[in-house]
Amino acid sequence: MDSFLIKGGKPLHGEVAISGAKNAALPILCASLLTAEPVQVHNVPRLRDINTCLRLLGSLGVQCFWHGENSLALRAEEITEPVASYDLVKTMRASILVLGPLLARFGEASVSLPGGCAIGQRPVDQHIKGLQAMGAEIHIEKGYIHAKAKRLKGARIVTDMVTVTGTENLMMAAALAEGTTIIENAAREPEVVDLGNMLVKMGAQIEGIGTDTLTIHGVKRLNGCTHTVMPDRIEAGTFLCAVAACGGDITLHNADAPSMDATLEKLRIAGLQIDVDGNSIRAIMEGRPKAVGARTAPFPGFATDMQAQLMAVNCVADGTSIINETIFENRFMHVQELVRLGANIEIEGHTAVVKGVPKLEGAQVMATDLRASAGLVIAGLVAADETRIDRIYHLDRGYDRMEEKLRKLGADVKRVAE
Ligand SMILES: CC(=O)N[C@H]1[C@@H](OP(=O)(O)OP(=O)(O)OC[C@H]2O[C@@H](n3ccc(=O)[nH]c3=O)[C@H](O)[C@@H]2O)O[C@H](CO)[C@@H](O)[C@@H]1O
Numbered sequence: 270m271d272s273f274l275i276k277g278g279k280p281l282h283g284e285v286a287i288s289g290a291k292n293a294a295l296p297i298l299c300a301s302l303l304t305a306e307p308v309q310v311h312n313v314p315r316l317r318d319i320n321t322c323l324r325l326l327g328s329l330g331v332q333c334f335w336h337g338e339n340s341l342a343l344r345a346e347e348i349t350e351p352v353a354s355y356d357l358v359k360t361m362r363a364s365i366l367v368l369g370p371l372l373a374r375f376g377e378a379s380v381s382l383p384g385g386c387a388i389g390q391r392p393v394d395q396h397i398k399g400l401q402a403m404g405a406e407i408h409i410e411k412g413y414i415h416a417k418a419k420r421l422k423g424a425r426i427v428t429d430m431v432t433v434t435g436t437e438n439l440m441m442a443a444a445l446a447e448g449t450t451i452i453e454n455a456a457r458e459p460e461v462v463d464l465g466n467m468l469v470k471m472g473a474q475i476e477g478i479g480t481d482t483l484t485i486h487g488v489k490r491l492n493g494c495t496h497t498v499m500p501d502r503i504e505a506g507t508f509l510c511a512v513a514a515c516g517g518d519i520t521l522h523n524a525d526a527p528s529m530d531a532t533l534e535k536l537r538i539a540g541l542q543i544d545v546d547g548n549s550i551r552a553i554m555e556g557r558p559k560a561v562g563a564r565t566a567p568f569p570g571f572a573t574d575m576q577a578q579l580m581a582v583n584c585v586a587d588g589t590s591i592i593n594e595t596i597f598e599n600r601f602m603h604v605q606e607l608v609r610l611g612a613n614i615e616i617e618g619h620t621a622v623v624k625g626v627p628k629l630e631g632a633q634v635m636a637t638d639l640r641a642s643a644g645l646v647i648a649g650l651v652a653a654d655e656t657r658i659d660r661i662y663h664l665d666r667g668y669d670r671m672e673e674k675l676r677k678l679g680a681d682v683k684r685v686a687e
């Protein structure tokens with residue numbers, strides 16, 4: 270298991286390129302199961318979850334080849350067995366995204382039930398409810414979801430809450446169903462839009478992409494396509510939080526500012542000067558950030574995946590902020606670790622009250638989940654001396670060579686074996 274050693278206290282200067290979005294790439298790779306024709310995907314980030322997804326697709330019989338650094342050729346001409354095993358699902362919850370496509374194209378699927386994880390219980394009842402409404406017979410046995418349907422049928426589905434992968438699974442299933450499916454209360458996240466756009470290239474008939482009502486007229490078969498994954502708005506937001514906390518002047522290339530409005534607005538309030546020029550974002554920070562509160566919400570609200578990073582900025586801000594986590598019941602695991610670095614944070618239920626302190630001090634801390642790790646990296650970059658972050662494998666799940674990119678910005682970050 271690797272750790273990061275960070276010698277903090279330095280402003281950040283320089284330029285980095287943002288990678289493709291993990292949370293767009295994962296459903297997009299799973300969508301290759303919907304067609305027997307070749308699918309080309311560009312701007313795929315190199316990270317652990319993508320490798321897990323390729324292992325999963327490979328285990329189903331999908332041919333997957335890298336060509337060049339960030340492009341993948343996929344072909345699901347036939348599959349061996351429509352089973353997503355516990356071993357793969359337990360390391361990546363997004364494995365549930367094969368359920369809809371497998372069922373829609375091959376008429377059956379068995380997917381290990383994703384358990385909870387560090388941030389919450391994360392049930393998948395809405396995925397199941399939607400597929401049942403489309404006529405699937407589903408039973409759960411020995412920890413697996415077993416689903417069968419000769420051909421799924423269009424249905425009207427209203428999800429109980431906004432669910433990102435739930436919407437994606439149902440949208441993919443509905444693309445090959447017989448008749449029209451209406452998904453109400455659909456997620457509007459940019460990654461859902463990216464998947465929707467790819468499905469349309471494959472011949473799917475989808476109306477309302479980017480709204481909370483998706484109308485999908487099912488077709489008999491889908492074709493192959495070429496698609497470029499959108500830039501990662503969470504990775505870009507993480508670098509912006511880092512410069513807001515440490516000070517400096519950085520430029521992000523290949524970024525997608527329109528998908529980042531909520532984050533940009535918060536960071537502007539914190540005092541970050543942000544200039545957007547096409548796909549580039551320049552961010553300049555002078556002096557200490559100002560405290561800025563946030564309440565997480567589905568898109569276009571402030572993303573739960575940015576909460577830990579914004580909290581790290583608030584730890585060293587001038588003033589007190591209130592951060593409210595409304596999406597996941599246990600997404601404050603980073604708080605105890607930030608406190609070890611000298612932060613002043615109190616939690617009451619789903620609310621954290623962060624009293625900014627002028628400086629943090631390096632210490633040994635432990636990463637508990639993906640974005641918690643990113644929050645700790647930001648805190649480590651600000652802290653006066655050395656911070657050691659253990660269990661950095663959480664970070665590797667969703668950040669493409671983060672330490673290399675930070676070093677390009679002048680940070681002193683080393684990866685060491687634990
Ligand atoms: C791979 C991927 O894209 N992951 C993202 C996705 O996760 P994911 O798709 O798993 O998150 P959801 O949007 O489904 O979860 C939202 C809320 O709904 C609940 N829920 C969801 C489905 C369900 O069937 N039943 C249920 O109760 C969840 O427990 C959670 O409280 O969206 C989250 C919320 O933006 C992000 O933090 C994750 O980074």
Ligand SMILES: C=C(OP(=O)(O)O)C(=O)O
Pocket residue numbers: 292362363574639640667
């Ligand atoms: C929580 C996240 O991912 P996942 O849904 O894959 O756990 C995330 O990307 O922050």
